[in-house]
Amino acid sequence: xIYLIIYRLEISGSFYSWRGAIWIITAASIFSLVAxxxxxxxxxxxxxxxxxxxxxxxxxxxxxxxxxxxxxxxxISTEIEGGTFECLLLTPIKHIQIAIQKMLSTVTIWIMLYLxxxxxxxxxxxxxxxxxPAILYVGLYGxxxxxxxxxxxxxxxxxxxxxxxxxxxxxxxxxxLCAPSLFFGTSLRRTDFGIMLENINPFSHAxxxxxxVLVDNEQAFYEQLPHVWPILVFAIVCSIIFVxxxxxxxxxxx
Amino acid sequence: xxSTLNELTLPKKSKCNLAGKRIKLNLICVYLxxxxxxxxxxxxxxxxxxxxxxxxxxxxxxxxxxxxxxxxNISNPFQVVHEMVGxxxxxxxxxxYLKSYKIPGNSTIGGIAYISIVDVKDRVPVDLEDWSVEKGxxxxxxxxxxxxxxxxxxxxxxAGSYTISVLFNENRNPFTSPIVSSRINLExxxxxxxxxxxxxxxxxxxxxFLIGVLGTLNYFRGRKTGIYR
Numbered sequence: 215x216i217y218l219i220i221y222r223l224e225i226s227g228s229f230y231s232w233r234g235a236i237w238i239i240t241a242a243s244i245f246s247l248v249a250x251x252x253x254x255x256x257x258x259x260x261x262x263x264x265x266x267x268x269x270x271x272x273x274x275x276x277x278x279x280x281x282x283x284x285x286x287x288x289x290i291s292t293e294i295e296g297g298t299f300e301c302l303l304l305t306p307i308k309h310i311q312i313a314i315q316k317m318l319s320t321v322t323i324w325i326m327l328y329l330x331x332x333x334x335x336x337x338x339x340x341x342x343x344x345x346x347p348a349i350l351y352v353g354l355y356g357x358x359x360x361x362x363x364x365x366x367x368x369x370x371x372x373x374x375x376x377x378x379x380x381x382x383x384x385x386x387x388x389x390x391l392c393a394p395s396l397f398f399g400t401s402l403r404r405t406d407f408g409i410m411l412e413n414i415n416p417f418s419h420a421x422x423x424x425x426x427v428l429v430d431n432e433q434a435f436y437e438q439l440p441h442v443w444p445i446l447v448f449a450i451v452c453s454i455i456f457v458x459x460x461x462x463x464x465x466x467x468x
Numbered sequence: 469x470x471s472t473l474n475e476l477t478l479p480k481k482s483k484c485n486l487a488g489k490r491i492k493l494n495l496i497c498v499y500l501x502x503x504x505x506x507x508x509x510x511x512x513x514x515x516x517x518x519x520x521x522x523x524x525x526x527x528x529x530x531x532x533x534x535x536x537x538x539x540x541n542i543s544n545p546f547q548v549v550h551e552m553v554g555x556x557x558x559x560x561x562x563x564x565y566l567k568s569y570k571i572p573g574n575s576t577i578g579g580i581a582y583i584s585i586v587d588v589k590d591r592v593p594v595d596l597e598d599w600s601v602e603k604g605x606x607x608x609x610x611x612x613x614x615x616x617x618x619x620x621x622x623x624x625x626x627a628g629s630y631t632i633s634v635l636f637n638e639n640r641n642p643f644t645s646p647i648v649s650s651r652i653n654l655e656x657x658x659x660x661x662x663x664x665x666x667x668x669x670x671x672x673x674x675x676x677f678l679i680g681v682l683g684t685l686n687y688f689r690g691r692k693t694g695i696y697r
Contacts, residue, residue, distance in 0.1 A: 229682070229685065230685060230686070230689050231686060231689075232682065232686055235682045238678055238682070239675055239678050239679055239682070242674045242675040242678050243675050245674070246670070246671035246672070246674065246675060247671075249667055249670070249671055250667055250668075250671045253664040253665055253667045254662070254664060254667075330674060330678070333670045333673075333674055334670060334674070337665050337666065337667050337670045338665070338667075340665040340666070341665075
């Protein structure tokens with residue numbers, strides 16, 4: 215079990231104390247507010263259930279990515295800043311395993327967030343056949359994107375060796391990924407530039423796929439393959455960067 | 469003396485003549501004015517009649533006949549529909565091209581049938597964006613004697629009093645006025661639902677459950693480490 219000691223330490227910090235676990239209550243409160251507004255607000259309640267679920271799925275994934283990014287972008291740099299990284303390197307674990315355990319703790323946070331969101335998805339899909347597709351596709355895209363963002367954030371955390379800078383860069387990357395889907399208007403998204411951005415952006419693929427599943431009712435997996443593979447490619451690219459960067463932590467570098 | 473009398477009377481006569489001439493001139497002027505007014509009234513009426521005739525003889529005459537040729541019958545026109553906000557109602561109508569008004573030449577007509585909703589209380593037409601997915605139906609052709617059923621699903625978005633009517637714009641003549649059905653009166657009552665889809669138990673329950681679980685975990689951890697005894 216020595217191999218999972220860093221993972222257990224990280225998780226205990228995130229769940230076993232009030233201060234560490236306040237994020238999950240805050241996330242649940244955000245979900246409650248969004249779900250209640252979607253169902254009762256005069257304007258929002260006019261949306262079809264598919265569109266409500268789609269909006270809620272966007273909130274889950276964006277929140278998950280932000281939490282994964284922020285949590286993992288400070289994982290190595292805080293150890294360096296706190297002077298505990300040397301002790302960490304003295305443990306009989308390979309360097310990449312340290313990074314992987316840090317990444318797994320972040321993914322666990324995403325999984326907790328995802329589990330908390332499931333009752334809301336079921337309530338919003340009440341009376342339709344969209345509950346299971348929503349749960350499965352949000353789980354799939356959220357997990358793959360969370361893993362990818364965690365890996366690239368940990369790599370950044372090691373490269374920059376400064377929590378403030380690595381968190382800022384990670385947030386910028388997440389905002390850049392979310393921008394075409396969340397901030398661009400429909401007309402801009404339909405231009406050549408918008409289409410090009412959406413084609414290369416894994417987050418846009420995830421959002422477009424959820425739109426296709428929940429709003430257009432195209433739930434078969436083969437119908438979503440054109441959206442799935444770019445996300446997998448992004449995850450593979452992130453994992454290559456992660457492995458290359460975290461293969462060997464050198465103490466002399468800092 | 470005579471000569472002086474003559475001299476004296478002559479100017480009197482000329483004065484009378486002058487006055488008579490002035491009166492005559494004034495009368496002529498009055499006659500002329502009356503004539504001018506009469507002529508202008510006549511011309512004005514003539515122009516109106518001409519305009520009316522020209523309008524009747526123009527393409528709008530066809531539109532008038534078409535207006536009668538096509539009729540839209542709407543279901544329950546004299547009934548007030550009472551429903552709640554959020555419900556869907558179906559507006560049924562039928563577009564009838566009457567056989568008796570067959571137009572020579574190409575007898576079929578086509579056009580767009582659409583609904584119009586008017587907010588009676590606010591005195592404004594309603595933007596159909598949220599009310600109906602299909603605002604209009606394109607009808608490529610309808611033959612004399614034919615009847616087409618039309619149907620709209622209307623979602624009642626806001627409470628209030630409304631009238632709904634169905635209109636038909638004919639394609640062939642761009643200057644014709646649309647054909648309008650009778651109106652449906654609609655009373656939409658507000659709906660107050662604080663717990664749609666049973667969201668309240670989840671919205672309050674999940675954070676409460678998490679607080680309970682984390683509190684219990686924290687308590688047992690505290691017991692273990694000696695913080696709570």
